[in-house]
Amino acid sequence: MARNGDEQTQRSKPPGVAPDRRRGLLAVSGGFTLLIAWRNLVHDRMRLAVTVVGIAFSTILMGMQLGLLLNFLHSTSTVVDHAGADLWIAAHGVRTVDLAIPMGERRRFQALAVPGVALAEPQLLQFAMWKRPDGIRESVILIGVDKDAAMGGPWDLTEGSGWREAVSIPDGVIIDRLYADKLGITVLGGTAEINGHRVRVTGFTQGIQTFTQSPYVFTSLRTARAITQLAATDLTYVLIRVAPGYQPAQVAAELARHVPDVDVITSGDFARRSNDYWLFSTGAGISIISSSVLALLVGLAISAQTLYASTVDRLPEYATIRAMGGSRGYLYRIVIKQALLGGLVGYACGISVVLALVHLGGGATAGPEMPPWLAAGIGVVSLAMCVLASLASLKKVTSIDPVAVFR
Amino acid sequence: MSGVLVSATGITHTFGKGPAAFTALHDVALTVRAGELLLLMGPSGSGKTTLLHVLGCLLRPTQGQVQVLGQDTAGLRDAALGRLRLKHFGFVFQAHNLFPMLTAAENVMVALDLAGQRGAAARRRAEDLLGVVGLSTHCNAYPATLSGGQRQRVAIARALAADPVVLMADEPTAALDSDNGHRVMDLFRALAADQRRGVVIVTHDPRIVPLAGRIVRLDDGRVVPEPARMETA
Numbered sequence A: 001m002a003r004n005g006d007e008q009t010q011r012s013k014p015p016g017v018a019p020d021r022r023r024g025l026l027a028v029s030g031g032f033t034l035l036i037a038w039r040n041l042v043h044d045r046m047r048l049a050v051t052v053v054g055i056a057f058s059t060i061l062m063g064m065q066l067g068l069l070l071n072f073l074h075s076t077s078t079v080v081d082h083a084g085a086d087l088w089i090a091a092h093g094v095r096t097v098d099l100a101i102p103m104g105e106r107r108r109f110q111a112l113a114v115p116g117v118a119l120a121e122p123q124l125l126q127f128a129m130w131k132r133p134d135g136i137r138e139s140v141i142l143i144g145v146d147k148d149a150a151m152g153g154p155w156d157l158t159e160g161s162g163w164r165e166a167v168s169i170p171d172g173v174i175i176d177r178l179y180a181d182k183l184g185i186t187v188l189g190g191t192a193e194i195n196g197h198r199v200r201v202t203g204f205t206q207g208i209q210t211f212t213q214s215p216y217v218f219t220s221l222r223t224a225r226a227i228t229q230l231a232a233t234d235l236t237y238v239l240i241r242v243a244p245g246y247q248p249a250q251v252a253a254e255l256a257r258h259v260p261d262v263d264v265i266t267s268g269d270f271a272r273r274s275n276d277y278w279l280f281s282t283g284a285g286i287s288i289i290s291s292s293v294l295a296l297l298v299g300l301a302i303s304a305q306t307l308y309a310s311t312v313d314r315l316p317e318y319a320t321i322r323a324m325g326g327s328r329g330y331l332y333r334i335v336i337k338q339a340l341l342g343g344l345v346g347y348a349c350g351i352s353v354v355l356a357l358v359h360l361g362g363g364a365t366a367g368p369e370m371p372p373w374l375a376a377g378i379g380v381v382s383l384a385m386c387v388l389a390s391l392a393s394l395k396k397v398t399s400i401d402p403v404a405v406f407r
Numbered sequence B: 001m002s003g004v005l006v007s008a009t010g011i012t013h014t015f016g017k018g019p020a021a022f023t024a025l026h027d028v029a030l031t032v033r034a035g036e037l038l039l040l041m042g043p044s045g046s047g048k049t050t051l052l053h054v055l056g057c058l059l060r061p062t063q064g065q066v067q068v069l070g071q072d073t074a075g076l077r078d079a080a081l082g083r084l085r086l087k088h089f090g091f092v093f094q095a096h097n098l099f100p101m102l103t104a105a106e107n108v109m110v111a112l113d114l115a116g117q118r119g120a121a122a123r124r125r126a127e128d129l130l131g132v133v134g135l136s137t138h139c140n141a142y143p144a145t146l147s148g149g150q151r152q153r154v155a156i157a158r159a160l161a162a163d164p165v166v167l168m169a170d171e172p173t174a175a176l177d178s179d180n181g182h183r184v185m186d187l188f189r190a191l192a193a194d195q196r197r198g199v200v201i202v203t204h205d206p207r208i209v210p211l212a213g214r215i216v217r218l219d220d221g222r223v224v225p226e227p228a229r230m231e232t233a
C-alpha cells in the first residue's frame, strides 16, 4: 500500500502533495482512518451513548470492585505492613495475623541466640470485648507492644503526645479516629472497658483500618497481658530485625532450625498469607474478582454489539474502499480505532466517576482505593476488551466482497 | 499497441458451479484505449456489469486474459490486484456509497489517503477535484445535504483522486435528471477527450449515445457483431 502510494505520487501528482505534518495528529500516517473511525463513532448519537454508557458502567464496576479489593488487601495485612519487622515468628500454623495463637516467651530468647538476629521483640495480639460507656459491646483486636519497641507499634498518631507516652500511662490505649464513634469514645481521656478491665483512651491514630470490622486497639504489653489474662510471659508474635549484612531468608532458615513449633515468615509472606486467608477462605476475594470479570463481560458484550451494528451500517462504503483497491488492513484499522476511541471515551467517563466516588468516600472505613497504577491498569484492560469486542466486526469486514455490493 | 490501456481477450465468465452454473460472458474480446469514451450497452442481464468488473480487475474471469498497460493480471494475487486498481482505475457506481458522516472533500480524501496522499496537500487536491466536477462551493457539505447529481459528481471526483488512467462507471446517470445527467456526461467526455483517459460507461441511457466514441453492445453474454451495431447506432 505505502509503496504503491509513493509510486503513485511520483507518477503523476503535481508537486507539493507530500504528507503535511503541520495539521497534527490527523495528518500523521494513519490519521485519516482515525478520522473515519471517530466520525463513525459519533455519527449515531444513540449508539454512541450506549457504547459509552456500557464501557463506563464496566469501568465503574471494575474500578469500585478492584478498589475495594485493594483496600481489603491493604487492611488485612496493615499490621504486618506497618510493623517494620523483617521476619515474624508465630505459633505453627497461623493463617492470618488477626487470628493469633499464643506461645511462650522463651521462643523470643531462643530467637535472640540465632546469629543475624539484631532485635527480637514481643507482640501480643488478641480479640477482646470492648464495652462502651453506654454499655454497648464491640469486638476489638487488642495489640500490646513494649513501649520501647522498635517494631510493631501504632503509626500515624494524630492526637496524644506520641504513642510511647500514650501507652506508658497506666491502662492507656490508642484507638483510631475511623472507629471513634463505633467505640463510643471521641475525645482523649474517655474511658471504656475491655474484657471488664478499665481503660483510658490516651491517643488517636488516623487511618488504621481493619478488615474484620473489629478495630485495632494498641496498648502496652503489660496492659495487654492484664486485659487478656494471658500468662505474664505469653506473647503471640516475635518480631525480628535482621542484623546488617545478613539476608532475611537466610536468618529465617536459621531461626526455623533453632526455634521449635513455630512458623518463621518474612514480612512479605506474612502479609500475603493474611491477604489470602481473608480473600480466599472467606470467599470475599472470589466474589469481588468474579463481579469484576462480570463487569468486563458486560462491557465487552455491549461494545461488541454497538461496534458490529455500526460496521454493518458502513459495509457499502467499506466495500467501495475495497473496490477502489484499499486493503483489508485499511478497514481493520478503521474498525479497531473506532473500538479504541469508544473505549477511551467510555473509560474516561467511567474512571472520572470512580475517582469522584473514591474522593467522596475518603473518610469511609472500607472505601475503595484507586492509585494511579490501578486506574491505568483498568484502562489497559478496558481497551484490550474493546479490541476483543471488535473481533466480530473484523470478521465481517474480512468477508466483504467488493463486487457483490455493486450489483 | 500504444494507447491501449486495457485489453481483454477470450473472456468467459461463469457464475456458480454444477447445474446452477450460469455463464454470463462468452468469449468476449475488448480493448480500452486512451482518450476514448466507450459505451457498453445491451439488454438487462446481458453481462455488461460483469464485463465492467472483469475489465476493472474486480472480478477474475473463469477464462481469458486481461492486460492492464501491457501487464498480464492472471498471475497477480488479490493484494496486488488491489494495488493495480488503486493505481490505474477509478470506479463510479450507481450507488455512490459516500460515507454519510464525511464531507464531500473528506470523501475524496479517503481515496487520496489510500493512494498515500495526506494532510493539507490532500485537502487542497480534494478541493481542486471537487472544482473539476463543479462542486467547489460544496466541499464541506455532507452527502445527505447534496442532490443525487451532486453526490454522483462527488463520487466521480473520488474516482479521479488517484489520477487513474481508466475511469469505469456503471449506470452513472440512471438516477439523475436530464440536467444533471448532461453535466455528468460532459464531464466524462472531457475526461476522455481533454485528459486522454480511457472512459468505460455501462448504460441504458440513450441520451449518452451521441457522446460516445465507440459503442459495444452485448447480448446474452456475447458482443454483438459490427453490422448489427451499425444498424442500431
Ligand SMILES: Nc1ncnc2c1ncn2[C@@H]1O[C@H](COP(=O)(O)OP(=O)(O)OP(=O)(O)O)[C@@H](O)[C@H]1O
Binding pocket: B015, B016, B022, B023, B024, B042, B043, B044, B045, B046, B047, B048, B049, B050, B051
Ligand atoms: N453473482 C452472480 N451469481 C450468479 N449469476 C450472476 C451473478 N452476477 C450476475 N449474474 C448473472 O449474470 C448475468 C449478467 O449479469 P450482469 O449484472 O452483468 O448484467 P447487466 O448486463 O449488467 O444487467 P443490468 O442491465 O440489469 O444491470 C445475469 O443473468 C445475472 O443474473
Ligand SMILES: [Mg+2]
Binding pocket: B048, B049, B050, B170, B202
Ligand atoms: Mg448491470
